[in-house]
Amino acid sequence: MTSEFFELLKEAAKIVGIDVSDKVEWKKxxxxxxxxxxxxxxxxxxxxxxxxxxxxxxxxxxxxxxxxxxxxxxxxxxxxxxxxxxxxxxxxxxxxxxxxxxxxxxxxxxxxxxxxxxxxxxxxxxxxxxxxxxxxxxxxxxxxxxxxxxxxxxxxxxxxxPLPPLPVQEYIVSILDKFDALVSDLSQGLPKEIELRQKQYEYYREKLLNFEK
Known part of the structure; x- marks a missing residue:
């Protein structure tokens, strides 16, 4: 759960032509x-x-x-x-x-x-x-x-x-879905591990969905 890892995610996004803060509309x-x-x-x-x-x-x-x-x-x-x-x-x-x-x-x-x-x-x-x-x-x-x-x-x-372009949405979902699967499937870990996964999940969701208004 480090800022360095999120920076790597952003760099990976840019490699495939996706900017997680590009062209974001805000809608009710x-x-x-x-x-x-x-x-x-x-x-x-x-x-x-x-x-x-x-x-x-x-x-x-x-x-x-x-x-x-x-x-x-x-x-x-x-x-x-x-x-x-x-x-x-x-x-x-x-x-x-x-x-x-x-x-x-x-x-x-x-x-x-x-x-x-x-x-x-x-x-x-x-x-x-x-x-x-x-x-x-x-x-x-x-x-x-x-x-x-x-x-x-x-x-x-x-x-x-926030409504970024579809490729950005797809990228964000691809990352968060992996955490979602781990957290939701209680058979994959002990309660302490699940708690840690949830905290990690929240951290990256916050980072990936943190668009500027």
Whole structure:
């Protein structure tokens, strides 16, 4: 976890013609994404593709199977590539990038990229931006309620995100995904190792996403 290593990453990026601070636009989240308004029937849901806030894992560790699948009605639909964020107690930092189609409820926010911006932002890049500690600090700051705080949906959509060119996004994601895989797969290390990986992951995410406004 050294600044020297990050300098090597930047040098490697330049070798392949990528500047991690070049041509960055800043956009409100609402300018590139929206909350899902689609619905999915309970008949299409199971323990694998129903995601409630209770089966989202804290500290960005993804999800587990659900024990509380609806048996009637419709749920909020999510698609592959959507970002799901637990909206109860934002300080738990519950977030997951959907790799399947499924459903959830009002306690989980489903954020999907607008069709007209599909060619401007990668879903995995958006996930990394919203996994960043800066976003969670922002979300916690504007959350409402004392005992059971909830994120402010309007404020979340006002959050400003950096939009570098796609090759830069791809480069950033390629680095952070490796840390993501190590941290998320608990079978790959002991708790102390996992803690160290998480700190390292946060360090490099902070560096790679630190664009000047």
């Amino acid at each position: 989240l609402s300018e590139v994404a929206k909350y899902s308004k689609d619905r999915i029937s309970f008949e299409n849901l199971n323990e694998k593709n129903y995601v409630g806030v209770e089966n989202l894992l804290k500290n960005r560790l993804g999800k587990i199977d659900s024990n509380n699948v609806p048996t009637e009605g419709n749920s909020v639909k999510f698609n592959m590539g959507d970002v799901l964020i637990g909206n109860i107690r934002p300080y738990l930092r519950k977030i997951w990038l959907a790799d399947i189609e499924g459903g959830t409820n009002g306690d989980v926010l489903v954020i999907n990229i607008d069709k007209k911006h599909k060619n401007k932002i990668l879903s995995r890049y958006l996930y990394q931006i919203l996994s960043d500690e800066k976003f969670f600090d922002y979300n916690i700051k504007y959350s409402k309620g004392a005992k059971m705080p909830r994120g402010d949906k309007e404020k979340i959509m006002e959050y400003k995100i």
